Structures are given as C-alpha cells and as structure tokens.
Amino acid sequence: MGTKPMVFPLDANGRVYVLHNEADEPVCTGSRETCYRLLALMLEVKKRADETELKMTESTEQIAKAASATAGMRAEG
Numbered sequence: 001m002g003t004k005p006m007v008f009p010l011d012a013n014g015r016v017y018v019l020h021n022e023a024d025e026p027v028c029t030g031s032r033e034t035c036y037r038l039l040a041l042m043l044e045v046k047k048r049a050d051e052t053e054l055k056m057t058e059s060t061e062q063i064a065k066a067a068s069a070t071a072g073m074r075a076e077g
Contacts, residue, residue, distance in 0.1 A: 005042055007035040 003022060010016040010029065019027045019035040021042070028038055 005039055007032070007039055 003024065005019065005021050005027075007017050007019050009032075010018050014032065016029060017032045017035040018029045019038055019042075021027050027042075028035060
C-alpha cells in the first residue's frame with residue numbers, strides 16, 4: 001500500500017508544490033525547495049528509526065540467546 005514520499009507540482013508554472021507521505025496524503029505545500037527539504041528530513045528520520053529498530057532487534061536476539069544459554073547451564077547442573 002505505501003509508496004515512497006513524493007513531491008508533485010500543483011500549478012503549471014511550477015511555483016507551488018505538494019509533498020505526499022507514504023500513505024499518499026499531502027503533508028505540505030510550498031516552494032519546490034521547501035518540499036524537497038522536508039522530504040529529505042522525512043527520509044532521514046525514517047532511516048534513523050529503521051536503524052534503531054534494527055539495533056533493538058539485534059539486542060533482543062542477544063538477550064534471548066544469553067537467557068537460553070543460562071537456562072541450558074542450569075538444566076545441566
């Protein structure tokens with residue numbers, strides 16, 4: 001369903017643009033520069049959120065492995 005955020009012109013002269021988010025909803029209107037700057041910010045925030053989520057997933061997996069190893073040691077002892 002979701003697509004990439006995109007910038008579209010709103011007038012034939014290219015003076016007014018609109019930025020749509022991943023759900024194809026308008027986020028802002030303004031100059032081309034304004035829309036592209038906001039787009040860059042949106043993409044950077046998404047990138048950082050994805051990196052944080054990946055780190056959290058890796059940490060959770062490490063904790064699960066450690067807990068499994070500890071439980072295995074207790075069962076042997």
